[in-house]
Amino acid sequence: MKIFRSSLLIIMFLLLFGLSGCSKSDFDSNVTFHAPQTQDKRVIIEHLKTPVTTIDPAYVQNESEIMIAKLIFQGLVQENSEGEVVPCLAKEWTVSPDGLTYVFYLHKGVYFHNGKEIKAGDFKFSWERVLRINAPYAYLFANIQGADEVLAGKETLASGITALNDYTLKVTLKRPQKNFINLLTHPAGAVLDRYELVEQGVNFAKPGNMSQPAYIPSGSGPFLLIEWIDGRNLTLGRNPLYFHEKPSIWRVEFTLAEKVEDALLDFLAGKVLVLQDVTSHDLDRSIIEPDQISLLEKPLQKFRYVGINAKIKPFDNKFVRDAVMYGLNDKEILYASRGESGEVLTGYVTDYWYRQSVQEKIYYTYNKEAAVNMLVQAGYPGGEKLPEIPFYCGDTDEDRIVGEKIVENLAAIGLQVKVYPLPQKDLRRVVKNGEAAFYTGVFTAKSSELEDFFREQVDSKWQKTISNPDWDVLLDKAGQQDQTMRLNLYRQLEKEILGDSRIRYLYSYKSAAVVSDRLDSFQLGPGNNVYFEGVRFKEDIPD
Known part of the structure; x- marks a missing residue:
């Protein structure tokens, strides 16, 4: 120990020493707080x-x-308060002309909280650990040479991650990835003390x-x-x-x-x-x-969505999926769960995320008549002969309210839905394993890149709910492009996902912080x- x-x-x-002068009475819970x-x-x-x-x-x-x-852990780079990617533990880096090799030069004399100096080998261990345990964010490092072998359990070390010396880390990719640096702002890119872990x-x-x-x-x-x-x-x-x-x-x-x-x-x-x-x-x-x-109010890179697994009946019927998407009253759900602390998403989430003007309206808005008609075309008029549909959500108060409103919305078109609240880790598990037919989730920015959302929810290599090889190729291709082309490919990907009634966005979040x-x-x-x-x-x- x-x-x-x-x-x-x-x-x-x-x-x-940092808190000198404090005594037990200073922290007595019975003390009335007036002037500090x-x-x-x-x-x-x-x-x-x-x-x-x-x-x-x-x-x-x-x-x-x-x-x-x-606040506790850091990586090679980080985001500042404006969402810009800036150096952190890496003071600088170089990228080869072919875009495959990154060399990071670490600051010297930087220490873990326990007093041990941070070395390039610590980053190698930390990233390989994410791959070895097949963590939810292993996709961050999947494009590194040797990552596939580690993920498959054939190797414990990734050949594409090399500590050239104590302060120089070399990373070799399988294919160019223009947003690789941006993705490293993700918490999973942080360095850990291997021995302590x-x-x-x-x-x-x-x-x-x-x-x-x-x-x-x-x-x-x-x-x-x-x-x-x-x-x-x-x-x-x-x-x-x-x-x-x-x-x-x-x-x-x-x-x-x-x-x-x-x-x-x-x-x-x-x-x-x-x-x-x-x-x-x-x-x-x-x-x-x-x-x-x-109140300090600020729009956030955070949004709520619903997803459907088309492999599970009755959602293998596209008309049933359409009925659900038309039957969700996003404005009503938002107001019930958050009041005015959010906005209904009317365009692609790509435009919202990267603060672009809305390029195109989304496929589905609330339309009860259209929802009823979709059920008729599906062969289930008024929801007749359809079994009760399980709906999975988180276990917070907001999740509960969202679930209640979705039950009400869909009951109005003849669908019987039962809510199953789960802790967040269990919700993530059932969605990743393809066990949830119908669910809602909240996506919060972990890095500056929206690719995190698509990898977690769409890429068939990392989850079993949505599987489409063409979408996987499109997502891989997007990462190789500069931002303008990448965003165009994201929009194309969204257009196909939304058009197939696999995901529907409900609302974005607006934070209101109360600050002294x-x-x-x-x-x-x-x-x-x-x-x-x-x-x-x-x-x-x-x-």
């Missing part, structure tokens, strides 16, 4: 709405998990409980994990070894179990300084008056992630 002990030593150092004390002024408490079940970069899925993983085993990046503390995974990001009690709280501390400008914030404490209405009251009392994804419905359910808070006026330089990224490394308290800013 040497590495675990070294992590604890760093945490003890942080607590003893000096000892507390560099501690941010944030309420998280979405659950956190893992912070393993290879498995994170929702916006809370992605944000925390990016092996030692922690199945406990790596998993929560602890009141009797068994969480193991501390070492990244290289601006913050390190201090404590994580499953379903209650997760605390990050400032990384004293951070190689960029060190954060002004000493600690970030995330509350995980509190209701939004209660968190809003804590905000007014000064206990909570940040709440994310506060919808108009959240405000309606609280006793807070609108003039008591100010004591904070300065508060920025939200495209995936609703807060850049806490740049946040400061206004009282710390010199006049």
